[in-house]
Amino acid sequence: MGKIIVEDLKPGMVLEDDVRDFNGRFLLGRGLSIEEKHLRIFKIWGVSEVDIHGDGAPTEQESDNFSREERQRAESLVLDRFIHYDPQDTYSRRLLEIFTLWACRYPDNSVSVSQWQETLESHVPPQEQHRAEPVDPARIIRDETRMPSLPDIFFKIQKAIQDPRTSARHLAEIISKDQGLASRLLKLVNSSFYGFPSRIDTISRAVAIIGTRQLSMLAMGVSVLSTFKNISPEIINMQGFWKHSLACAIGAKTLAQYCSIPNTESIFICGLLHDIGRLLMLRYFPKEILWSMHLAATQRLDLMRAEKKYFRQDHAMLGAKVMENWKLPLKIEQCIRHHNSPGKSRFPIETSLVNMANVLASGCLMGFSGEYMVPAPDLESWNSLNIDPSLLPQAANLMQSQVDNLFQLLLITQK
Numbered sequence: 001m002g003k004i005i006v007e008d009l010k011p012g013m014v015l016e017d018d019v020r021d022f023n024g025r026f027l028l029g030r031g032l033s034i035e036e037k038h039l040r041i042f043k044i045w046g047v048s049e050v051d052i053h054g055d056g057a058p059t060e061q062e063s064d065n066f067s068r069e070e071r072q073r074a075e076s077l078v079l080d081r082f083i084h085y086d087p088q089d090t091y092s093r094r095l096l097e098i099f100t101l102w103a104c105r106y107p108d109n110s111v112s113v114s115q116w117q118e119t120l121e122s123h124v125p126p127q128e129q130h131r132a133e134p135v136d137p138a139r140i141i142r143d144e145t146r147m148p149s150l151p152d153i154f155f156k157i158q159k160a161i162q163d164p165r166t167s168a169r170h171l172a173e174i175i176s177k178d179q180g181l182a183s184r185l186l187k188l189v190n191s192s193f194y195g196f197p198s199r200i201d202t203i204s205r206a207v208a209i210i211g212t213r214q215l216s217m218l219a220m221g222v223s224v225l226s227t228f229k230n231i232s233p234e235i236i237n238m239q240g241f242w243k244h245s246l247a248c249a250i251g252a253k254t255l256a257q258y259c260s261i262p263n264t265e266s267i268f269i270c271g272l273l274h275d276i277g278r279l280l281m282l283r284y285f286p287k288e289i290l291w292s293m294h295l296a297a298t299q300r301l302d303l304m305r306a307e308k309k310y311f312r313q314d315h316a317m318l319g320a321k322v323m324e325n326w327k328l329p330l331k332i333e334q335c336i337r338h339h340n341s342p343g344k345s346r347f348p349i350e351t352s353l354v355n356m357a358n359v360l361a362s363g364c365l366m367g368f369s370g371e372y373m374v375p376a377p378d379l380e381s382w383n384s385l386n387i388d389p390s391l392l393p394q395a396a397n398l399m400q401s402q403v404d405n406l407f408q409l410l411l412i413t414q415k
Helices: 035-046 070-083 092-105 107-123 128-131 151-161 168-176 179-189 204-212 212-225 240-258 263-270 276-284 286-299 305-309 315-325 330-337 348-363 378-387 389-410
Strands: 002-005 024-029 048-050
Touching: 002 315, 024 035, 024 151, 048 070, 048 389, 070 092, 092 107, 092 348, 092 378, 092 389, 107 128, 107 286, 151 212, 168 179, 168 204, 168 212, 179 204, 179 212, 179 389, 204 212, 204 315, 204 330, 212 263, 263 330, 263 348, 276 286, 286 305, 305 315, 330 348, 348 378, 348 389
Parallel strands: none
Antiparallel strands: 002 048
16 A cells, blocks of 8 residues: 555556545545546646555655665765755655655756756856946846836736726636737646636636636736746756746645645746746846856855845845836735745745745756755745645646646747
8 A cells, every 4th residue: 555656557556545636626436446547637637646555556766666876876966956955854854855756757857957057167257256246136127128018918907906896707808808818828727737627718717717816816927927038048048947937836836735725826926936036137137147156056055145246136135126016916026035035924824835846846957947056945934834744745746747738838839
């Protein structure tokens, strides 16, 4: 008897317990034999692992059949990046297991990051730069001619949200007028990420099912994605950047469901935009941010700490200023500002979830945002969430299985 991740299930295995999705929806009963169609159903409804009957069921670590040498090599690579590992902490030990397993499963991820590190060697700051005054990235926000502008639909949605008289029908009409946005939202709500049993053909139906405020949050987040373009691939692979952001968004939403937190779409957007300040740095201060990344990678520092050598504000502070400038909800601004220090946030629970998802995405190398070291997990905040550490592999599995699909839906179509 034991838990098996969905990717390792085989037809004919017998369930030890009922299978339900995150919302408690019943999918298949205990004692039944799994068929091929059930595997598809589990993935559609976001089930990451199930209990299988029988003494010989493989455990999570045994299921991949990696040799001891492979695991030791992978763990060594992980520990080189996981500078905040605490062997005395349950969450830390669980994270090390997950990161090691991912390093075994997806060795190409580590190779791509190593190649990126090599490119950093051509961006070593000149000696005189070490003595220069840090730049003020917030000046971009104060400069209306350079500050990235959001599409008109963003402000129309924002105005509608703030008006208590706005109806679901009116919001649907606003979104439907932007065909590109409406199309991406419909693809999103019809994806396996939501797994609704019947197809949703109109925005008005999407509003009715998901909710006015929840869909408006998604619409605003998707609108922001189109704002930052034209960042040179020589600086960073933007596909990797957005995949990291999406993985964090998926993880934050998934973990929020474990905590039974309502309106998980707002937490999804917090995860999606948590590194938006770094985008501003990449766009307008490419030399300084690359110098920061080089310093962090070579000195084994958190990137936020390295950023403070070349910038007056780190990317979290800058991202919060962007949210304030765009007049986004305070929850999003606070989650971005404190995603590496949840205890300082006015929304500590939501911010802790973003912190946890960011650590998972970084440690498993789901995409890459330029941060080589795994960010520090705020273990004190995590413990206050009362999330069972055994749920972290489930969240990581769902992040891995959904990130490429959502990337295709939300970002590829914008080219």
